[in-house]
Amino acid sequence: MPKRKLHIVHTESSCGWGGQELRILSESQGLMSRGHRITLVCPSEADIYNAAVERGINVVSLPVARKKVSALMALRRWLAANHQDIDVLNTHSSTDSWLTALACLSLRDSPPIVRTRHVSSPISKKASSHWLYQRAAQHLVVTGEPLRQHLAEHNGFALSSMTSVPTGIDLNRFGPGDRESLRRHGHLHGRIIGILATLRNWKGHAYLFEAFAQLKGEYSDLSLLVVGDGPQRHNLERLARELGIEEKVLFVGNQHNPEDWLNMMDIFVLPSYGDEGVSQAVMQAMATRLPVITTAVGGMRDAVQHEETGLLVDIRSSVAIEQALRCYLDNPAFAKRMAEAAFERSQRYFGLETMLDRMEAIFDRFSRGHR
Structure with missing residues (x-):
């Protein structure tokens, strides 16, 4: 198990609520309990913003809900002021992944990016999408092995560039009851x-x-x-x-x-x-x-x-x-x-600890210190 304590920054542009947001929160809380620093960057109007505050997760509000120049510049300014203190960036939705990748292009010694893809919707075969997933991101996490195999077969992504890590659940909470x-x-x-x-x-x-x-x-x-x-x-x-x-x-x-x-x-x-x-x-x-x-x-x-x-x-x-x-x-x-x-x-x-072990190892492997 990794011994280094990391500063992991999650970015999330989605303002909705569902399994993706719940995973970000549970993963963040779990890694915080292991001594890692977690920061979440998201729009203030996103449902995940208040949910993160309630859970004691450090949240930074930035207007990253849309792919706009103003959003790119806001994220770029924040990263420029903080990137030396960040070990790894973990992006989650399309918009924040593009904004983060483009912002990092203009930074010297930018933090490495790990992309988590939570859904199975098709990915464009355009060169720009290939760059986003295979060049801008150091590693891609998917939430099921069939998704990993599909991306290798249909998009030509290297299997070695992807890891399947299903979302973990709290087995102490979810189990047979009375x-x-x-x-x-x-x-x-x-x-x-x-x-x-x-x-x-x-x-x-x-x-x-x-x-x-x-x-x-x-x-x-x-x-x-x-x-x-x-x-x-x-x-x-x-x-x-x-x-x-x-x-x-x-x-x-x-x-x-x-x-x-x-x-x-x-x-x-x-x-x-x-x-x-x-x-x-x-x-x-x-x-x-x-x-x-x-x-x-x-x-x-x-x-x-x-x-x-x-x-x-x-x-x-x-x-x-x-x-x-x-x-x-x-x-x-x-x-x-x-x-x-x-x-x-x-x-x-499917236990939470299994997910945390695997994500912790990925973050450690692709963090600034090991890049």
Whole structure:
């Protein structure tokens, strides 16, 4: 384990909220607990700004939400005044990665850059993008091995220039709990299908709702628990009414204790068709010892192997979700076997300390002192 204490500066231009921001925060807190200095550079209006302040992370507010000359100059001025004190820069989104790379071009002895790519969306094959990922950054971290292989095959990135480090979860926090007690507290009963995700189109809630609508008449004890909030809340509530499942669907919004709500579920479903890495919610559900249904987008196969640690279904298919749910509902022994296998995999590969060990080693290897 590295013995040097580093000053690691994270840059984040996104003003949204999701798994990417949560990873930055948990990774920062974990490395701070190991004695490293962490600074986060982000816009003051970003959700992550206040969240970092609440967690005791040093935050610098800069107007880096857009690719503008003023943003580049602001970041360049801050780096010029502080770069000698920075061991490594860790960029996260497209905008801050470009701004940081360009700002460093004009600095003597600029800090090395490690880029973390959290999503699976395609990368342009233009020479400029190749420069950003293979020249401007000393190393690229992706959140799943399928993403690393894809970038090597489709973009020509050297495998040696990339490392897959799935997001780690706190196994002391997320794990099997007293399900019956939690259900009594939440006034829940029967068998509960659940999803924990921001209410965005590409998380696939609508397809889960349609699948649930096909099951509710046959399985009268079923309920659907929706944990999370987001821009699709109103549309999903309307869809529940249109499908005639409104009385069986419980929207509880964002929760500060998602681990408790996971423990109220019998089956976890995340039918995402978007640019996932490896979903933190899926890994959290696996650590809670839940049978999981999800899709093979992004790096999800790092977590779920079909019929070994869960079930993988086609994207945008309510029929496929319905069939997978029937597999679990009609065969409790199979569901239990998948849940146990998921739990074992989460304990072996997806703990927070595993992620911290790997990121700490990468930062140490590519830091100023070892460049």
